[in-house]
Amino acid sequence: MAMTLSDAIIKCLDEIKTPANYMQVYKKIVEDHLYDFKEAKTPASTVSALLGNFIRNRDSRVKRIPQKGGNFTYFLSKYESEISLEALEVVDNEPKYNSVQEPTTIYGFExxxxxxxxxxxxxxxxxxxxxxxxxxxxxxxxxxxxxxxxxxxxxxxxxxxxxxxxxxxxxxxxxxxxxxxxxxxxxxxxxxxxxxxxxxxxxxxxxxxxxxxxxxxxxxxxxxxxxxxxxxxxxxxxxxxxxxxxxxxxxxxxxxxxxxxxxxxxxxxxxxxxxxxxxxxxxxxxxxxxxxxxxxxxxxxxxxxxxxxTASKAYCIEKNIPVDNIPEESKVS
Known part of the structure:
Protein backbone atom coordinates (compact mmCIF):
# COMPACT_ATOMS: atom_id res chain seq x y z
CA MET A 1 0.00 0.00 0.00
CA ALA A 2 1.33 3.43 -0.96
CA MET A 3 2.34 5.75 1.88
CA THR A 4 -0.10 8.54 2.69
CA LEU A 5 1.13 12.12 2.71
CA SER A 6 0.59 12.32 6.47
CA ASP A 7 2.76 9.24 6.98
CA ALA A 8 5.40 10.70 4.66
CA ILE A 9 5.50 13.89 6.73
CA ILE A 10 5.95 11.92 9.97
CA LYS A 11 8.71 9.83 8.38
CA CYS A 12 10.56 12.95 7.21
CA LEU A 13 10.33 14.63 10.61
CA ASP A 14 11.58 11.41 12.18
CA GLU A 15 14.65 11.44 9.94
CA ILE A 16 15.30 15.20 10.19
CA LYS A 17 14.96 15.15 14.02
CA THR A 18 15.51 18.93 14.42
CA PRO A 19 12.84 21.62 13.83
CA ALA A 20 12.10 22.01 10.11
CA ASN A 21 9.82 24.32 8.13
CA TYR A 22 7.24 23.07 5.67
CA MET A 23 9.49 23.68 2.66
CA GLN A 24 12.27 21.55 4.14
CA VAL A 25 9.79 18.76 4.80
CA TYR A 26 8.36 19.05 1.27
CA LYS A 27 11.80 18.92 -0.34
CA LYS A 28 12.78 15.80 1.63
CA ILE A 29 9.55 14.05 0.64
CA VAL A 30 10.38 14.74 -3.01
CA GLU A 31 14.05 13.81 -2.69
CA ASP A 32 13.23 10.51 -0.96
CA HIS A 33 10.34 9.72 -3.35
CA LEU A 34 7.95 9.13 -0.45
CA TYR A 35 4.83 10.52 -2.08
CA ASP A 36 3.55 11.28 -5.57
CA PHE A 37 2.19 14.86 -5.76
CA LYS A 38 0.88 14.51 -9.32
CA GLU A 39 -2.70 15.49 -8.31
CA ALA A 40 -1.70 18.40 -6.09
CA LYS A 41 -1.62 21.82 -7.76
CA THR A 42 0.45 23.41 -4.97
CA PRO A 43 2.25 20.51 -3.26
CA ALA A 44 4.34 22.59 -0.85
CA SER A 45 1.22 24.36 0.39
CA THR A 46 -0.43 20.97 0.83
CA VAL A 47 2.42 19.88 3.09
CA SER A 48 2.13 23.16 5.01
CA ALA A 49 -1.62 22.66 5.51
CA LEU A 50 -1.21 19.10 6.75
CA LEU A 51 1.54 20.11 9.16
CA GLY A 52 -0.83 22.70 10.59
CA ASN A 53 -3.54 20.08 10.76
CA PHE A 54 -1.42 17.92 13.08
CA ILE A 55 -1.36 20.85 15.52
CA ARG A 56 -5.05 21.77 15.18
CA ASN A 57 -6.06 18.16 15.73
CA ARG A 58 -3.90 18.00 18.87
CA ASP A 59 -1.84 15.16 17.39
CA SER A 60 0.58 14.26 20.20
CA ARG A 61 3.33 13.25 17.79
CA VAL A 62 4.00 16.70 16.31
CA LYS A 63 4.88 20.06 17.88
CA ARG A 64 5.77 23.39 16.33
CA ILE A 65 7.76 26.53 17.11
CA PRO A 66 6.54 29.97 15.94
CA GLN A 67 9.00 32.01 13.87
CA LYS A 68 8.97 35.59 12.64
CA GLY A 69 6.44 36.54 10.00
CA GLY A 70 3.88 34.00 11.15
CA ASN A 71 5.89 30.99 10.01
CA PHE A 72 6.54 27.78 11.97
CA THR A 73 9.04 24.98 12.29
CA TYR A 74 7.89 21.46 13.20
CA PHE A 75 9.43 18.50 15.02
CA LEU A 76 8.42 15.20 16.57
CA SER A 77 7.56 15.30 20.28
CA LYS A 78 9.86 12.38 21.04
CA TYR A 79 12.86 14.55 20.09
CA GLU A 80 11.85 17.53 22.24
CA SER A 81 14.41 16.81 24.97
CA GLU A 82 17.18 16.83 22.37
CA ILE A 83 16.33 20.31 21.03
CA SER A 84 18.41 23.14 22.49
CA LEU A 85 16.81 26.22 24.01
CA GLU A 86 18.55 28.31 21.36
CA ALA A 87 16.78 26.34 18.65
CA LEU A 88 13.42 27.34 20.10
CA GLU A 89 14.22 30.98 19.32
CA VAL A 90 15.71 30.43 15.85
CA VAL A 91 14.27 32.66 13.15
CA ASP A 92 13.70 31.02 9.82
CA ASN A 93 15.85 32.96 7.35
CA GLU A 94 15.62 30.45 4.54
CA PRO A 95 14.71 32.13 1.22
CA LYS A 96 11.04 31.91 0.34
CA TYR A 97 9.86 30.45 -2.94
CA ASN A 98 7.67 32.79 -4.97
CA SER A 99 5.53 29.93 -6.19
CA VAL A 100 4.49 29.00 -2.65
CA GLN A 101 2.13 31.08 -0.54
CA GLU A 102 2.44 30.86 3.23
CA PRO A 103 -0.73 29.62 4.92
CA THR A 104 -2.98 32.10 6.67
CA THR A 105 -1.59 32.88 10.12
CA ILE A 106 -3.02 34.22 13.33
CA TYR A 107 -1.43 37.64 12.86
CA GLY A 108 -4.09 38.94 10.46
CA PHE A 109 -7.00 39.53 12.84
CA GLU A 110 -7.90 41.75 15.76
CA THR A 310 -21.57 26.99 10.93
CA ALA A 311 -22.13 30.50 12.26
CA SER A 312 -18.79 30.59 14.06
CA LYS A 313 -16.95 29.37 10.96
CA ALA A 314 -18.49 32.10 8.79
CA TYR A 315 -17.51 34.67 11.42
CA CYS A 316 -13.91 33.42 11.54
CA ILE A 317 -13.60 33.61 7.76
CA GLU A 318 -14.97 37.17 7.81
CA LYS A 319 -12.54 38.20 10.59
CA ASN A 320 -9.52 36.40 9.06
CA ILE A 321 -9.27 34.00 11.99
CA PRO A 322 -7.69 30.70 10.86
CA VAL A 323 -10.17 27.84 10.77
CA ASP A 324 -9.48 24.12 10.89
CA ASN A 325 -9.72 23.67 7.12
CA ILE A 326 -7.20 22.24 4.71
CA PRO A 327 -7.07 22.67 0.90
CA GLU A 328 -8.99 20.18 -1.17
CA GLU A 329 -5.82 18.83 -2.76
CA SER A 330 -4.50 17.83 0.70
CA LYS A 331 -7.38 15.40 1.24
CA VAL A 332 -5.50 12.48 -0.26
CA SER A 333 -5.06 8.86 0.68
Whole structure:
Protein backbone atom coordinates (compact mmCIF):
# COMPACT_ATOMS: atom_id res chain seq x y z
CA MET A 1 0.00 0.00 0.00
CA ALA A 2 1.33 3.43 -0.96
CA MET A 3 2.34 5.75 1.88
CA THR A 4 -0.10 8.54 2.69
CA LEU A 5 1.13 12.12 2.71
CA SER A 6 0.59 12.32 6.47
CA ASP A 7 2.76 9.24 6.98
CA ALA A 8 5.40 10.70 4.66
CA ILE A 9 5.50 13.89 6.73
CA ILE A 10 5.95 11.92 9.97
CA LYS A 11 8.71 9.83 8.38
CA CYS A 12 10.56 12.95 7.21
CA LEU A 13 10.33 14.63 10.61
CA ASP A 14 11.58 11.41 12.18
CA GLU A 15 14.65 11.44 9.94
CA ILE A 16 15.30 15.20 10.19
CA LYS A 17 14.96 15.15 14.02
CA THR A 18 15.51 18.93 14.42
CA PRO A 19 12.84 21.62 13.83
CA ALA A 20 12.10 22.01 10.11
CA ASN A 21 9.82 24.32 8.13
CA TYR A 22 7.24 23.07 5.67
CA MET A 23 9.49 23.68 2.66
CA GLN A 24 12.27 21.55 4.14
CA VAL A 25 9.79 18.76 4.80
CA TYR A 26 8.36 19.05 1.27
CA LYS A 27 11.80 18.92 -0.34
CA LYS A 28 12.78 15.80 1.63
CA ILE A 29 9.55 14.05 0.64
CA VAL A 30 10.38 14.74 -3.01
CA GLU A 31 14.05 13.81 -2.69
CA ASP A 32 13.23 10.51 -0.96
CA HIS A 33 10.34 9.72 -3.35
CA LEU A 34 7.95 9.13 -0.45
CA TYR A 35 4.83 10.52 -2.08
CA ASP A 36 3.55 11.28 -5.57
CA PHE A 37 2.19 14.86 -5.76
CA LYS A 38 0.88 14.51 -9.32
CA GLU A 39 -2.70 15.49 -8.31
CA ALA A 40 -1.70 18.40 -6.09
CA LYS A 41 -1.62 21.82 -7.76
CA THR A 42 0.45 23.41 -4.97
CA PRO A 43 2.25 20.51 -3.26
CA ALA A 44 4.34 22.59 -0.85
CA SER A 45 1.22 24.36 0.39
CA THR A 46 -0.43 20.97 0.83
CA VAL A 47 2.42 19.88 3.09
CA SER A 48 2.13 23.16 5.01
CA ALA A 49 -1.62 22.66 5.51
CA LEU A 50 -1.21 19.10 6.75
CA LEU A 51 1.54 20.11 9.16
CA GLY A 52 -0.83 22.70 10.59
CA ASN A 53 -3.54 20.08 10.76
CA PHE A 54 -1.42 17.92 13.08
CA ILE A 55 -1.36 20.85 15.52
CA ARG A 56 -5.05 21.77 15.18
CA ASN A 57 -6.06 18.16 15.73
CA ARG A 58 -3.90 18.00 18.87
CA ASP A 59 -1.84 15.16 17.39
CA SER A 60 0.58 14.26 20.20
CA ARG A 61 3.33 13.25 17.79
CA VAL A 62 4.00 16.70 16.31
CA LYS A 63 4.88 20.06 17.88
CA ARG A 64 5.77 23.39 16.33
CA ILE A 65 7.76 26.53 17.11
CA PRO A 66 6.54 29.97 15.94
CA GLN A 67 9.00 32.01 13.87
CA LYS A 68 8.97 35.59 12.64
CA GLY A 69 6.44 36.54 10.00
CA GLY A 70 3.88 34.00 11.15
CA ASN A 71 5.89 30.99 10.01
CA PHE A 72 6.54 27.78 11.97
CA THR A 73 9.04 24.98 12.29
CA TYR A 74 7.89 21.46 13.20
CA PHE A 75 9.43 18.50 15.02
CA LEU A 76 8.42 15.20 16.57
CA SER A 77 7.56 15.30 20.28
CA LYS A 78 9.86 12.38 21.04
CA TYR A 79 12.86 14.55 20.09
CA GLU A 80 11.85 17.53 22.24
CA SER A 81 14.41 16.81 24.97
CA GLU A 82 17.18 16.83 22.37
CA ILE A 83 16.33 20.31 21.03
CA SER A 84 18.41 23.14 22.49
CA LEU A 85 16.81 26.22 24.01
CA GLU A 86 18.55 28.31 21.36
CA ALA A 87 16.78 26.34 18.65
CA LEU A 88 13.42 27.34 20.10
CA GLU A 89 14.22 30.98 19.32
CA VAL A 90 15.71 30.43 15.85
CA VAL A 91 14.27 32.66 13.15
CA ASP A 92 13.70 31.02 9.82
CA ASN A 93 15.85 32.96 7.35
CA GLU A 94 15.62 30.45 4.54
CA PRO A 95 14.71 32.13 1.22
CA LYS A 96 11.04 31.91 0.34
CA TYR A 97 9.86 30.45 -2.94
CA ASN A 98 7.67 32.79 -4.97
CA SER A 99 5.53 29.93 -6.19
CA VAL A 100 4.49 29.00 -2.65
CA GLN A 101 2.13 31.08 -0.54
CA GLU A 102 2.44 30.86 3.23
CA PRO A 103 -0.73 29.62 4.92
CA THR A 104 -2.98 32.10 6.67
CA THR A 105 -1.59 32.88 10.12
CA ILE A 106 -3.02 34.22 13.33
CA TYR A 107 -1.43 37.64 12.86
CA GLY A 108 -4.09 38.94 10.46
CA PHE A 109 -7.00 39.53 12.84
CA GLU A 110 -7.90 41.75 15.76
CA UNK A 111 -7.56 40.29 19.24
CA UNK A 112 -11.05 41.43 20.17
CA UNK A 113 -12.43 39.30 17.35
CA UNK A 114 -11.76 36.39 19.71
CA UNK A 115 -14.22 37.68 22.31
CA UNK A 116 -17.27 36.27 20.54
CA UNK A 117 -15.59 32.86 20.31
CA UNK A 118 -14.84 32.91 24.03
CA UNK A 119 -18.37 34.05 24.91
CA UNK A 120 -19.72 31.12 22.87
CA UNK A 121 -17.48 28.62 24.67
CA UNK A 122 -18.42 30.07 28.06
CA UNK A 123 -22.13 30.12 27.26
CA UNK A 124 -21.99 26.44 26.39
CA UNK A 125 -20.71 25.93 29.96
CA UNK A 126 -23.46 28.01 31.54
CA UNK A 127 -21.41 31.21 31.95
CA UNK A 128 -22.62 34.66 30.85
CA UNK A 129 -19.79 36.99 29.84
CA UNK A 130 -19.22 40.66 29.05
CA UNK A 131 -16.37 42.53 27.34
CA UNK A 132 -14.82 45.32 29.41
CA UNK A 133 -13.33 48.16 27.34
CA UNK A 134 -10.51 49.60 29.45
CA UNK A 135 -10.09 52.55 27.06
CA UNK A 136 -13.58 53.72 28.01
CA UNK A 137 -12.70 54.02 31.70
CA UNK A 138 -12.67 57.50 33.20
CA UNK A 139 -9.22 57.02 34.76
CA UNK A 140 -6.33 59.03 33.30
CA UNK A 141 -3.76 56.62 34.75
CA UNK A 142 -2.62 54.19 32.02
CA UNK A 143 -1.51 51.74 34.73
CA UNK A 144 -5.13 51.32 35.77
CA UNK A 145 -5.78 49.14 32.74
CA UNK A 146 -3.84 46.40 34.57
CA UNK A 147 -6.86 45.92 36.83
CA UNK A 148 -9.21 45.58 33.84
CA UNK A 149 -9.85 42.07 32.53
CA UNK A 150 -10.66 41.73 28.82
CA UNK A 151 -13.88 39.91 29.71
CA UNK A 152 -15.77 39.06 32.87
CA UNK A 153 -18.14 36.16 33.42
CA UNK A 154 -20.71 34.95 35.90
CA UNK A 155 -21.97 31.48 36.67
CA UNK A 156 -24.98 30.94 38.92
CA UNK A 157 -25.14 28.03 41.32
CA UNK A 158 -27.69 25.48 40.14
CA UNK A 159 -30.32 25.38 42.88
CA UNK A 160 -33.46 23.60 41.72
CA UNK A 161 -36.10 24.64 44.25
CA UNK A 162 -37.41 28.04 45.25
CA UNK A 163 -36.93 27.11 48.90
CA UNK A 164 -33.21 26.37 48.51
CA UNK A 165 -32.73 29.51 46.43
CA UNK A 166 -34.41 31.68 49.07
CA UNK A 167 -32.43 30.02 51.85
CA UNK A 168 -29.12 30.60 50.07
CA UNK A 169 -29.97 34.26 49.46
CA UNK A 170 -30.86 34.72 53.12
CA UNK A 171 -27.67 33.05 54.41
CA UNK A 172 -25.00 34.10 51.91
CA UNK A 173 -25.80 35.89 48.67
CA UNK A 174 -22.19 35.54 47.50
CA UNK A 175 -22.67 31.78 47.53
CA UNK A 176 -25.19 31.70 44.69
CA UNK A 177 -22.83 32.89 41.98
CA UNK A 178 -19.16 32.92 40.95
CA UNK A 179 -17.35 35.67 39.06
CA UNK A 180 -14.60 35.04 36.51
CA UNK A 181 -12.02 37.27 34.81
CA UNK A 182 -10.47 36.50 31.42
CA UNK A 183 -7.29 37.90 29.84
CA UNK A 184 -7.29 37.11 26.10
CA UNK A 185 -4.24 36.81 23.81
CA UNK A 186 -3.89 35.90 20.16
CA UNK A 187 -0.66 33.99 20.73
CA UNK A 188 2.05 33.17 23.21
CA UNK A 189 5.21 31.79 21.65
CA UNK A 190 8.09 32.52 24.06
CA UNK A 191 8.78 32.21 27.77
CA UNK A 192 9.02 36.01 28.04
CA UNK A 193 5.59 36.47 26.45
CA UNK A 194 4.16 33.79 28.74
CA UNK A 195 5.43 35.52 31.90
CA UNK A 196 4.18 38.92 30.75
CA UNK A 197 0.71 37.67 29.79
CA UNK A 198 0.39 35.40 32.81
CA UNK A 199 1.09 38.09 35.37
CA UNK A 200 -1.17 40.49 33.52
CA UNK A 201 -3.89 37.89 34.03
CA UNK A 202 -2.92 37.62 37.72
CA UNK A 203 -3.27 41.40 38.13
CA UNK A 204 -6.48 41.75 36.11
CA UNK A 205 -8.26 38.94 37.95
CA UNK A 206 -7.24 39.75 41.52
CA UNK A 207 -10.84 40.65 42.40
CA UNK A 208 -12.55 37.59 40.91
CA UNK A 209 -13.33 34.08 42.15
CA UNK A 210 -11.46 32.64 39.17
CA UNK A 211 -8.90 34.11 36.77
CA UNK A 212 -8.09 32.74 33.31
CA UNK A 213 -5.53 33.39 30.60
CA UNK A 214 -7.16 32.61 27.23
CA UNK A 215 -4.88 31.95 24.25
CA UNK A 216 -5.72 31.18 20.63
CA UNK A 217 -2.24 29.96 19.65
CA UNK A 218 0.22 28.74 22.28
CA UNK A 219 3.63 27.12 21.92
CA UNK A 220 3.42 23.59 23.33
CA UNK A 221 7.06 23.89 24.41
CA UNK A 222 5.83 26.15 27.23
CA UNK A 223 3.43 23.62 28.80
CA UNK A 224 5.72 22.63 31.68
CA UNK A 225 6.20 26.27 32.68
CA UNK A 226 2.47 26.96 32.30
CA UNK A 227 1.75 24.06 34.64
CA UNK A 228 4.19 25.45 37.20
CA UNK A 229 2.69 28.94 37.04
CA UNK A 230 -0.82 27.53 37.27
CA UNK A 231 0.03 25.57 40.40
CA UNK A 232 1.82 28.55 41.97
CA UNK A 233 -0.69 31.31 41.23
CA UNK A 234 -3.98 29.58 40.43
CA UNK A 235 -4.61 31.23 37.05
CA UNK A 236 -6.35 28.83 34.66
CA UNK A 237 -5.47 28.40 30.98
CA UNK A 238 -8.01 28.12 28.16
CA UNK A 239 -6.94 27.17 24.65
CA UNK A 240 -9.42 28.89 22.34
CA UNK A 241 -10.42 27.21 19.07
CA UNK A 242 -11.89 28.70 15.89
CA UNK A 243 -14.71 26.27 16.57
CA UNK A 244 -15.49 27.65 20.05
CA UNK A 245 -17.18 24.43 21.13
CA UNK A 246 -13.84 22.63 20.73
CA UNK A 247 -12.04 25.06 23.03
CA UNK A 248 -10.65 23.51 26.19
CA UNK A 249 -9.56 24.37 29.71
CA UNK A 250 -5.98 23.10 29.77
CA UNK A 251 -5.45 23.97 33.43
CA UNK A 252 -8.34 24.91 35.74
CA UNK A 253 -8.26 28.07 37.86
CA UNK A 254 -8.20 27.96 41.65
CA UNK A 255 -11.06 29.47 43.63
CA UNK A 256 -10.50 32.56 45.77
CA UNK A 257 -12.79 34.95 47.64
CA UNK A 258 -14.06 38.08 45.93
CA UNK A 259 -12.10 41.29 46.54
CA UNK A 260 -14.84 43.89 46.96
CA UNK A 261 -12.39 46.79 47.32
CA UNK A 262 -11.08 46.18 43.80
CA UNK A 263 -14.61 45.51 42.53
CA UNK A 264 -15.63 48.90 43.94
CA UNK A 265 -12.65 50.54 42.22
CA UNK A 266 -13.56 48.97 38.89
CA UNK A 267 -17.17 50.10 39.28
CA UNK A 268 -15.97 53.67 39.86
CA UNK A 269 -13.78 53.89 36.78
CA UNK A 270 -15.61 51.69 34.23
CA UNK A 271 -19.29 52.07 33.34
CA UNK A 272 -19.57 48.62 31.72
CA UNK A 273 -18.23 46.92 34.83
CA UNK A 274 -20.55 48.96 37.07
CA UNK A 275 -23.53 48.11 34.86
CA UNK A 276 -22.63 44.43 34.99
CA UNK A 277 -22.44 44.58 38.79
CA UNK A 278 -25.82 46.30 38.92
CA UNK A 279 -27.44 43.57 36.82
CA UNK A 280 -25.94 40.87 39.06
CA UNK A 281 -27.07 42.64 42.23
CA UNK A 282 -30.63 43.02 40.93
CA UNK A 283 -30.75 39.37 39.92
CA UNK A 284 -29.46 37.86 43.17
CA UNK A 285 -31.62 40.06 45.40
CA UNK A 286 -34.83 39.82 43.37
CA UNK A 287 -38.04 38.21 44.47
CA UNK A 288 -38.56 34.87 42.72
CA UNK A 289 -41.41 36.37 40.72
CA UNK A 290 -38.96 38.60 38.83
CA UNK A 291 -35.97 36.29 38.45
CA UNK A 292 -36.78 35.16 34.89
CA UNK A 293 -37.17 38.71 33.59
CA UNK A 294 -33.97 39.88 35.28
CA UNK A 295 -32.05 36.85 33.99
CA UNK A 296 -33.07 37.79 30.43
CA UNK A 297 -32.09 41.40 31.10
CA UNK A 298 -28.64 40.30 32.23
CA UNK A 299 -28.25 37.95 29.25
CA UNK A 300 -29.20 40.74 26.82
CA UNK A 301 -26.60 43.02 28.41
CA UNK A 302 -23.85 40.42 28.06
CA UNK A 303 -21.88 39.59 24.90
CA UNK A 304 -23.54 37.76 21.99
CA UNK A 305 -22.52 34.19 21.22
CA UNK A 306 -22.81 31.53 18.53
CA UNK A 307 -25.24 28.65 18.70
CA UNK A 308 -23.74 26.64 15.82
CA UNK A 309 -20.39 25.72 14.31
CA THR A 310 -21.57 26.99 10.93
CA ALA A 311 -22.13 30.50 12.26
CA SER A 312 -18.79 30.59 14.06
CA LYS A 313 -16.95 29.37 10.96
CA ALA A 314 -18.49 32.10 8.79
CA TYR A 315 -17.51 34.67 11.42
CA CYS A 316 -13.91 33.42 11.54
CA ILE A 317 -13.60 33.61 7.76
CA GLU A 318 -14.97 37.17 7.81
CA LYS A 319 -12.54 38.20 10.59
CA ASN A 320 -9.52 36.40 9.06
CA ILE A 321 -9.27 34.00 11.99
CA PRO A 322 -7.69 30.70 10.86
CA VAL A 323 -10.17 27.84 10.77
CA ASP A 324 -9.48 24.12 10.89
CA ASN A 325 -9.72 23.67 7.12
CA ILE A 326 -7.20 22.24 4.71
CA PRO A 327 -7.07 22.67 0.90
CA GLU A 328 -8.99 20.18 -1.17
CA GLU A 329 -5.82 18.83 -2.76
CA SER A 330 -4.50 17.83 0.70
CA LYS A 331 -7.38 15.40 1.24
CA VAL A 332 -5.50 12.48 -0.26
CA SER A 333 -5.06 8.86 0.68
Missing amino acids: ERSLHKLLSSFLNSSGILSKTIFHEQSNSKDSHQKWIHPDMIGIRFLALHTKTSQSLMKAINRKGIFELMAYEIKKEIKTDYELKKCFFQAVSNSSWANYGYLVVFEINDILMDEIKRLNQAFGIGIIRLNANPFESEIIFPAKYKELDFITIDKLCKINADFEKFAEHVEKYVTADNRYVSALEKELADFCDPFFLSE
